[in-house]
């Protein structure tokens with residue numbers, strides 16, 4: 353499941369602009385998705401030209417791309433902290449995000465929240481006045497029906513995410529299932545985020561509230577940075 357199909361050029365602009373913020377000698381969180389991939393490739397080119405960084409990958413996909421791009425990888429456990437994280441989003445409203453279109457939001461939230469500075473990279477199709485994209489909720493295998501019932505109790509309509517080939521459910525890198533939960537327009541993301549976090553069986557949800565420091569928005573005209 354993916355959000356608005358923005359242009360590749362707008363995504364590239366956002367990803368490359370954010371990659372310029374990576375400083376020598378730092379630990380960088382490497383996000384997941386097509387927009388973050390542009391940033392990873394640009395960081396890889398900077399590494400080829402002598403930039404000294406270590407990456408912490410938010411998914412198997414971003415780890416693979418980092419390796420192909422020549423970025424040395426480390427882990428959260430092996431570093432004192434993450435200086436900067438660059439990651440995409442499915443929807444952005446008033447600085448809050450919905451993430452998890454790539455089913456990577458559990459590790460994304462861990463690493464993005466651990467970073468001293470979290471840069472979001474999106475094309476302008478991702479901007480909204482209010483968040484209304486279905487919220488991805490990662491659940492323990494076997495917990496999907498009880499969690500779905502609790503999500504309905506919060507006013508949501510959950511759907512178990514199916515693999516594209518429809519040969520079974522999506523299973524995340526960490527072995528969890530994903531319920532995409534439609535809440536319609538989310539009036540108070542902070543309150544909903546807290547409610548979701550308290551449901552037994554929920555591993556992590558894709559509402560990222562008050563986490564982003566800067567949002568790099570690529571468009572046909574260039575890049576705007578929202579603070």
Ligand code: 5RP
Pocket residue numbers: 354355383384385386387388439440441442450451452453454455456457460
């Ligand atoms: C993965 C994510 C991605 O960052 C999000 O889906 C945006 O992806 P893209 O840049 O390809 O539109 O949250 O879990």
